[in-house]
Amino acid sequence: DSGVTQTPKHLITATGQRVTLRCSPRSGDLSVYWYQQSLDQGLQFLIHYYNGEERAKGNILERFSAQQFPDLHSELNLSSLELGDSALYFCASSPTATSSYEQYFGPGTRLTVT
Amino acid sequence: GQNIDQPTEMTATEGAIVQINCTYQTSGFNGLFWYQQHAGEAPTFLSYNVLDGLEEKGRFSSFLSRSKGYSYLLLKELQMKDSASYLCAVRAASGGSYIPTFGRGTSLIVHP
Numbered sequence: 627d628s629g630v631t632q633t634p635k636h637l638i639t640a641t642g643q644r645v646t647l648r649c650s651p652r653s654g655d656l657s658v659y660w661y662q663q664s665l666d667q668g669l670q671f672l673i674h675y676y677n678g679e680e681r682a683k684g685n686i687l688e689r690f691s692a693q694q695f696p697d698l699h700s701e702l703n704l705s706s707l708e709l710g711d712s713a714l715y716f717c718a719s720s721p722t723a724t725s726s727y728e729q730y731f732g733p734g735t736r737l738t739v740t
Numbered sequence: 741g742q743n744i745d746q747p748t749e750m751t752a753t754e755g756a757i758v759q760i761n762c763t764y765q766t767s768g769f770n771g772l773f774w775y776q777q778h779a780g781e782a783p784t785f786l787s788y789n790v791l792d793g794l795e796e797k798g799r800f801s802s803f804l805s806r807s808k809g810y811s812y813l814l815l816k817e818l819q820m821k822d823s824a825s826y827l828c829a830v831r832a833a834s835g836g837s838y839i840p841t842f843g844r845g846t847s848l849i850v851h852p
Contacts, residue, residue: 628782659840669783669827669842682837716782728773729840731782 629653630719630732638738644705647735651698651719657681658700659720659729660692664713675700676722707739742766744843746828751849752818760813760846762828770838774802774813775827777845783827786813815848823850 629652639645651658660672671684675694686692689707694700704711714736718729743765752758764772771790775783787795789804789811801814815822825845831838 628784661842668844669829671840671842674837674839676837682834682839684839728785728788731784733782 628730628732630717630730632715632717632732632735634735635733636736636738638740639707640740641707641709643707643739644703645707645737647702647704647715647717647737649700649702649717649719649732651700651717652730655719655721655730656698657720657722658694658698659718660686660700660702661716661718662713663716663734664710667713669716672702704737709739712737712739742830742832742839742841744828744830744841746826746843746846748844749847749849751851752815754818754820754850754852756818757814757816758818758848760815760826760828760848762811762813762843764809764811764828764830764843766809766830766832766841768833769806769830770833771831772802772804772811773829773831773840774800774811775829775842777825777827779825786826818850820850820852823848 631650656677658675663669672686674682692702714734716734718731746762774786777783787802794803799816804811827845828843
């Protein structure tokens with residue numbers, strides 16, 4: 627158990643819908659990272675938040691957005707869902723934004739778009 | 741951009757040694773990581789190299805050559821539970837932060 631929690635574990639929804647994935651980092655960690663993992667793309671970095679502020683963006687679509695709240699939990703919002711958005715979505719946390727190299731991954735949310 | 745290459749699949753025998761290679765091309769290099777991921781589970785951190793050389797941690801060792809853009813993960817005394825995907829990831833500095841890029845992973849199958 628990494629100490630990172632993600633809800634829900636599984637999500638099935640239809641194309642065109644909007645969903646919110648939630649992540650709570652390990653106690654004391656200020657950084658949250660979001661990743662998408664699909665069979666054909668591997669693990670793709672989406673976005674990084676540190677202490678409530680966006681720090682870096684990766685291959686995140688405009689239909690996707692994220693935020694980190696004052697209690698440090700984070701939410702990833704996916705809208706206008708397409709079949710290709712079906713994937714495992716992981717969040718990971720680390721203590722700082724730069725000096726900590728080890729990330730602790732949550733168990734993931736499996737999103738299925740039908 | 742960044743490019744990371746690692747073999748798609750490897751097989752090895754229980755008790756043996758296996759080396760998983762990773763080559764990368766990146767600007768702003770700030771460290772290379774190895775993660776282990778069992779099917780359907782989260783990746784777990786194995787090792788980190790930022791300077792050239794070998795880092796040893798129990799049955800696992802990781803090597804880095806920055807000039808060659810090359811790393812390997814060495815697994816000794818293989819056990820059946822080592823069957824998993826091994827992800828090579830490179831961290832690069834970008835605008836005051838760091839962007840991690842993962843390779844597609846090497847699926848290791850350990851057989852008796």
